[in-house]
Amino acid sequence: MEQERAGTPVVTIVGGGLVGALNASFFAKRGFQVQLYESREDIRKAKIVRGRSINLALSHRGREALKHIGMEEKIVSKGIPMKARMIHSLSGKRSPIPYGKKDQYILSVDRANLNKELLTAAERYPNATLNFGHKLLAWTIDCGTMTFQGPGGEEVQVNADFVVGCDGAFSVVRRQFLRQSRFNYSQTYIPHGYMELTMPPLDGQFALAPNFLHIWPRNTFMMIALPNLDKTFTCTLFMPFDEFDKITTGEQVLDLFQTYFPDAVPLIGADALKRDYFRLPAQAMVSVKCSPYHIGDSCVLMGDAAHAMVPFYGQGMNAGFEDCLVFDELMDQLNDDFGAVLPEFSRVRVPDAQAIVDLAMYNYIEMRAHVNSRWFRFRKHLDNFLHFLMPTTMIPLYTMVTFTRTRYHEALKRWHWQNKVINRGIFLCCVTLAIGGTSTVIKHLPQHPSVLLEHLRSRVLALKKF
Numbered sequence: 001m002e003q004e005r006a007g008t009p010v011v012t013i014v015g016g017g018l019v020g021a022l023n024a025s026f027f028a029k030r031g032f033q034v035q036l037y038e039s040r041e042d043i044r045k046a047k048i049v050r051g052r053s054i055n056l057a058l059s060h061r062g063r064e065a066l067k068h069i070g071m072e073e074k075i076v077s078k079g080i081p082m083k084a085r086m087i088h089s090l091s092g093k094r095s096p097i098p099y100g101k102k103d104q105y106i107l108s109v110d111r112a113n114l115n116k117e118l119l120t121a122a123e124r125y126p127n128a129t130l131n132f133g134h135k136l137l138a139w140t141i142d143c144g145t146m147t148f149q150g151p152g153g154e155e156v157q158v159n160a161d162f163v164v165g166c167d168g169a170f171s172v173v174r175r176q177f178l179r180q181s182r183f184n185y186s187q188t189y190i191p192h193g194y195m196e197l198t199m200p201p202l203d204g205q206f207a208l209a210p211n212f213l214h215i216w217p218r219n220t221f222m223m224i225a226l227p228n229l230d231k232t233f234t235c236t237l238f239m240p241f242d243e244f245d246k247i248t249t250g251e252q253v254l255d256l257f258q259t260y261f262p263d264a265v266p267l268i269g270a271d272a273l274k275r276d277y278f279r280l281p282a283q284a285m286v287s288v289k290c291s292p293y294h295i296g297d298s299c300v301l302m303g304d305a306a307h308a309m310v311p312f313y314g315q316g317m318n319a320g321f322e323d324c325l326v327f328d329e330l331m332d333q334l335n336d337d338f339g340a341v342l343p344e345f346s347r348v349r350v351p352d353a354q355a356i357v358d359l360a361m362y363n364y365i366e367m368r369a370h371v372n373s374r375w376f377r378f379r380k381h382l383d384n385f386l387h388f389l390m391p392t393t394m395i396p397l398y399t400m401v402t403f404t405r406t407r408y409h410e411a412l413k414r415w416h417w418q419n420k421v422i423n424r425g426i427f428l429c430c431v432t433l434a435i436g437g438t439s440t441v442i443k444h445l446p447q448h449p450s451v452l453l454e455h456l457r458s459r460v461l462a463l464k465k466f
């Protein structure tokens with residue numbers, strides 16, 4: 001642990017979710033005084049935690065960030081490896097598609113436990129203080145005054161030298177950015193919502209094969225299931241809100257699942273389906289893009305506050321964790337000079353984060369449009385086959401995104417290039433086959449066109465006899 005810095009600015013982190021909690025360790029490890037403010041109560045003391053998804057897929061980028069603060073082992077030990085996708089077709093057929101080689105797997109991790117572990121890791125630093133029950137109401141960048149609503153509803157004023165906004169997709173810190181000249185902002189809610197259902201153990205064991213990310217791709221509808229340490233699965237149902245709204249009775253819930261996910265009905269349980277479906281309303285999913293991520297040398301946005309994305313690439317948390325790592329690498333390169341690090345962080349990170357936000361949205365649109373189990377299997381097998389044939393030339397996009405720290409925008413650029421090569425290759429094959437086929441036909445045909453017609457007529461007459 002590094003020595004505390006005399007006279008250095010206090011780093012004020014707003015938001016004690018996954019990214020804010022991790023960032024507290026990153027800044028404390030560098031010796032800064034860290035004050036973290038989180039609106040919710042300490043989830044380590046709370047009975048139930050209302051988060052977003054119950055579990056998440058942790059992959060390479062997120063693991064590298066956790067490794068930097070010595071937390072990778074601890075988190076991975078409590079994760080369940082998912083070595084392949086298991087595609088469930090309507091007929092109930094199950095098709096495994098590996099993510100890659102033996103060491104290429106993703107991990108299903110429990111969100112609440114991950115958040116707790118990261119808060120505890122931050123708290124171990126003597127120069128880090130966690131303030132729960134503190135909701136940021138407003139702040140002014142000029143004088144750095146922050147107004148929080150304290151645990152008892154009282155107003156708490158804080159003077160902040162340096163602010164890190166990790167307060168999620170609906171960030172209050174980001175509101176100040178909207179008043180800055182040349183700040184770009186856009187947000188998109190997609191017409192789909194999601195709902196989580198629990199698949200209990202079956203005779204004390206996992207009801208489905210545990211080391212898989214289970215997917216029921218049904219174009220407009222989709223369900224995925226990730227395993228939990230207690231041998232349950234968290235099933236996430238994705239459906240247009242219009243469809244959610246149409247379902248008002250237990251019988252309608254059952255009809256929906258019998259129609260689209262029949263093999264899951266006995267595993268979730270008909271009664272549980274009818275009950276749990278109405279426990280919570282479907283949740284919305286939003287995509288947020290903004291730039292730059294900083295103001296001057298005194299404020300920076302990270303995580304969903306900077307780049308919230310739809311979950312269809314399993315990268316939101318991984319990207320937010322990587323934000324912390326990229327920022328820290330720049331602090332090393334630029335000697336902790338916020339005046340140099342902040343603009344460089346925006347310059348480097350905005351194109352990458354916006355690339356993965358776009359990719360996640362692209363994947364949502366693609367899966368909604370024409371991805372059923374057959375097409376999904378075909379695409380993934382084609383990816384893996386081409387990668388096997390040309391391992392250094394054809395790298396599947398999800399491999400670059402999920403198993404490397406290739407910059408997101410470079411992975412996207414390479415994917416476009418690879419697609420061009422594949423399309424050209426397919427076109428050339430078609431042309432070659434067409435030319436080859438035509439010349440074969442011509443070679444075996446009679447010489448004169450009228451004879452050709454007579455030949456075709458006799459073939460048609462011959463066929464009519466059957």
Ligand SMILES: Cc1cc2nc3c(=O)[nH]c(=O)nc-3n(C[C@H](O)[C@H](O)[C@H](O)COP(=O)(O)OP(=O)(O)OC[C@H]3O[C@@H](n4cnc5c(N)ncnc54)[C@H](O)[C@@H]3O)c2cc1C
Pocket residue numbers: 014015016017018019020037038039040052053055056057058134135136137166167168169170171172194236285302303304305311314315316317318319320
């Ligand atoms: C259905 C679903 C599935 C997902 N699956 C995956 C996955 O498999 N893999 C993956 O990598 N990502 C996944 N994600 C994305 C991931 O959940 C987010 O990217 C991640 O939680 C972002 O972390 P964050 O800390 O930036 O924001 P958040 O997790 O939203 O945390 C923000 C924190 O700030 C606090 N806060 C908010 N406002 C204030 C305020 N005014 N004052 C003080 N505190 C405040 C909140 O209480 C919260 O604790 C998924 C998301 C969804 C919705």
Ligand SMILES: COc1ccc2c(c1)CN(c1nc(C(=O)N(C)c3cc(Cl)c(F)cc3C(=O)O)c(Cl)s1)C2
Pocket residue numbers: 053055056057085106213215224226236311312313314363367398402
């Ligand atoms: C907890 O809620 C959620 C919700 C969605 C996700 C996750 C957790 C985890 N997700 C992952 N997605 C990839 C991926 O790269 N792609 C292209 C996929 C995208 C979709 Cl939508 C899918 F269903 C499978 C794959 C796949 O390839 O397996 C991973 Cl790799 S992990 C999506």
